[in-house]
Amino acid sequence: MTAFTPETPAPATTSASAPLHDEFTLEQYPTHSPAWVDDEEHGIRVPVTRIELEDSNGRANDPVDVYRTVGPGSIPEEGLPALRFPWIENRLDTETYDARGHRIADDGRAAVRRGAPSQQWKGRKPVPRRAKSGRTVTQMHYARQGIITPEMRFVALREQCDVELVRAELAAGRAIIPNNINHPESEPMIIGKAFLVKINANIGNSAVTSSIAEEVQKLRWAAKWGADTLMDLSTGNDIHTTREWIIRNSPIPIGTVPIYQALEKVDGDANALTWEVYRDTVIEQCEQGVDYMTVHAGVLLRYVPLTADRVTGMVSRGGSIMAGWCLAHHEENFLYTHFDELCEIFARYDVAFSLGDGLRPGSIADANDAAQFAELDTLAELTERAWAHDVQVMVEGPGHIPLHLVRENVERQQELCHGAPFYTLGPLVTDIAPGYDHITSAIGATEIARYGTAMLCYVTPKEHLGLPDRDDVKTGVITYKIAAHAADIAKGHPGATVRDDALSKARFEFRWRDQFALGLDPETAEAFHDETLPAEPAKTAHFCSMCGPKFCSMRISQDIRDTYGSAEAQEALAGMQQKSREFLASGGEVYLPDPTVGLKAD
């Protein structure tokens, strides 16, 4: 195996201490701070959030390091430092070139704000880079060559696993590292079922609302709360410029659905779409640094009629566009017929496919039906075709699925697609709770991740009703952190319960501030506590508002432990525990009569 020797990435401290335009800090709590885990031998260091803890009655508690997606911090107009630039350059397999460039049509029909943001930009104006002729620059390609890249070492450190596991999973297609060579600002992360479950946040303006500044804010906000990747689903104005600002400021991979922008270029007329317009849009986005793209190449002409009898027809925007196009032209989906050309493009930039499920069910009534599974068969075929080009692939999944049918989705996908990472939207397990679909979908998401889904696309409370605002983004991200983490625990992922156990210990010992700090949202936890007991001493008090000072189960329990923990009580404890064990060993049972007969006689 060949390992590159990368230069040490630029320290992030300068940027982290630079003033931010946001009114929020990147840290979540006063006892949180950025720290690094080092691989000194290879000059790699990975950011973590370090949570310092109070003592337990004089005995020190080790700080807890948690996975950190927020990045080193940036000034929005300047963007992030290009962490991976030396790694990419040192491989000597890429070149800059006279690229397509930014064109007037790229920003859509009414690019009203394009001028100002372009003038404000003070950061790097990257020259696009692509693979040299005849070279393939994907992480899958390197992995299959037996090459360990700095990107692989970075994710191995992040995941606290052996780098060979990373390489092997990439080579087999069971994991991807989405990181376009034109997005060197990103901190590598891995999506695959052998690793921590990841979550994606969607943002994006539409024709109706939103601005560039808001979208960059949402990115930074989503990453602050723990989003692992972000999809920019903009459909309105200034698509290109908005995306530029997002990518240059993003420490996490960025995904898009290029058909949305292509549609804007043909004035919203789906029938006017062509392969050429689409291809041009894809290249534009490859040059900008988009890390993965949703491609609805599995919506085949012959599948469309399978949706006619559904309760909710087609609910995927991209899928509907392609279905409409197929029918209008009586031709096969051009994304399918040109799929190998797409693979060749993606291989030049290391863009990953996110194979879109355009025929996913939009209601539990339509779950696991012929249309959905027919498309999945085609996505499996396309996975193989992409792999033949060493292009990384993940496969998108539903949607709306009742709980008892969820597991079948991931098991079927894993079997048909030979373990390619599954990336699902929820799924929602009931349709009766608009306004609460972050919850209906988190239930399904935990179930599907438990059985192997590698990344979960979040759902916010506004799903089906409107566009998420900042609070909705936060709620969606935290809800999905819960789902992903609960699945990690259920999968027995190594070390998954460290944070749970530290928090539970803090809870038991009434270390309120540590309990807040170890939670996913310390601010909210502290605010909820303070609503009932705002006085400062209450945070160190050995009781809480649920029971009041004289009546506290935790305290009684602590007293019991203290009793048994005293020197003189140890002997008595040992005796009682022995007695308990004997009782349990003897079966610990009493005579149980048949409950259905004879019980009335007393």
Place this chain on the structure above:
Amino acid sequence: MTAFTPETPAPATTSASAPLHDEFTLEQYPTHSPAWVDDEEHGIRVPVTRIELEDSNGRANDPVDVYRTVGPGSIPEEGLPALRFPWIENRLDTETYDARGHRIADDGRAAVRRGAPSQQWKGRKPVPRRAKSGRTVTQMHYARQGIITPEMRFVALREQCDVELVRAELAAGRAIIPNNINHPESEPMIIGKAFLVKINANIGNSAVTSSIAEEVQKLRWAAKWGADTLMDLSTGNDIHTTREWIIRNSPIPIGTVPIYQALEKVDGDANALTWEVYRDTVIEQCEQGVDYMTVHAGVLLRYVPLTADRVTGMVSRGGSIMAGWCLAHHEENFLYTHFDELCEIFARYDVAFSLGDGLRPGSIADANDAAQFAELDTLAELTERAWAHDVQVMVEGPGHIPLHLVRENVERQQELCHGAPFYTLGPLVTDIAPGYDHITSAIGATEIARYGTAMLCYVTPKEHLGLPDRDDVKTGVITYKIAAHAADIAKGHPGATVRDDALSKARFEFRWRDQFALGLDPETAEAFHDETLPAEPAKTAHFCSMCGPKFCSMRISQDIRDTYGSAEAQEALAGMQQKSREFLASGGEVYLPDPTVGLKAD
């Protein structure tokens, strides 16, 4: 089988139209209204919420009737009509008697507000009733005699099932109808895995906060959003009087934990508790009309040391009190040693046991451990002992359990306790999200209900942090309605998807108001929609803010359906569908090479 012929219950229209002291109405949306499902033969009628729907392009949609727990409405100072009074009286097996009465100590150490509420009370002052000597008046007893009671008919109508199923499940102990003969205001409901999954809301003042008015408000609020039962966990002042107001106003069963009030009577000193104080408290509550009581009789002296090495010791308040008492006195738990006397008392009023899990885990680290399962063995023994008295029983369960260990809990309980209804608190599947534990627990709750838990105790966002306010109660109830409903669907409960399907159809047809009305929280859904598109016409517009007017997957999909739905398109459709079927029947596959070898060659 003998069937009672009850009088027709008093119509509820008078009360429903009476002015309420609350600022909210009992209905959730303008298109919701109270309606009744009738069993004319037996003079029983069951309230439902009727949701009227708009037409689908001129074709009428049937209204959707949904389960209604909110009751007929009452004036708080007057209470509800005594719906079940004639049913109880007609059985001729009960008598009124010179009861214990309300004593000064019943309201706790500082009964500051007791005077005023007692003077304000204008409603019924019920004379307590109990079984005549030698009679048993539990629904289990009647069921085992083959008697169909009006209560059974009422729940059969509510559940839309055969009344014989109700009787058989009650007789076998696999379901309970908690309805104390001294709470005739209640509308019977059933808890058992053959029926719809139910949810409980906890409220209660503590020494730190809250008032009687707030607690009654919370009851009405919880029932409005769908709570099936309510536990009054008050530990502070005016316990007796608060409970009186709650019960007289409650259309749903009320549960308590009598040890809390008993502890107040001995000035908060757990060591001073005695069986006599406890028994007296239980009788006081039986006479008031409490429908089920949590009894921590499974916390045995020999189990206490099993908790000493836990991360979070004991977290059940009642369990800790009893454990502390056992250790202080070096005696066995008096709830265990006097359990048969408790059964005799409960049999006289038809109070159901909720066998408390005092040793439940308080963190995922402690899940499914020796202490928890040792106590469960004893709860199984106690279930049998209660059944020997024809007393109804449900068994409480955890708590904090990682997702992969959840199913074992309900399956073990169901086996050991011969199908006695399981009633669990969540469980939470991770400990890292204080402030969001309604979500962490809803994930576990859906899983455990799917495998047979009959009732879920809600968890609010304030869990572990403070006392829930009205918003928290609403959030907790709706979150748990989602969990219960998702489990009903996963269990294949008959008719469970009717509401989902109606809502999905409304969504697909852009009937926005119907989509809101069919949701669990129409107000919030409408408000979320209006944040982005507040204009009135938007609610009937064929697009939404996610996509904008020209770019809507639902519309494209509708267009596709319209195309295939036209007369001239039917033939083409049939041909295409046939082609699709042929493709699928032929295996629908392409050649898939082994993904782990040879894919680099292209």
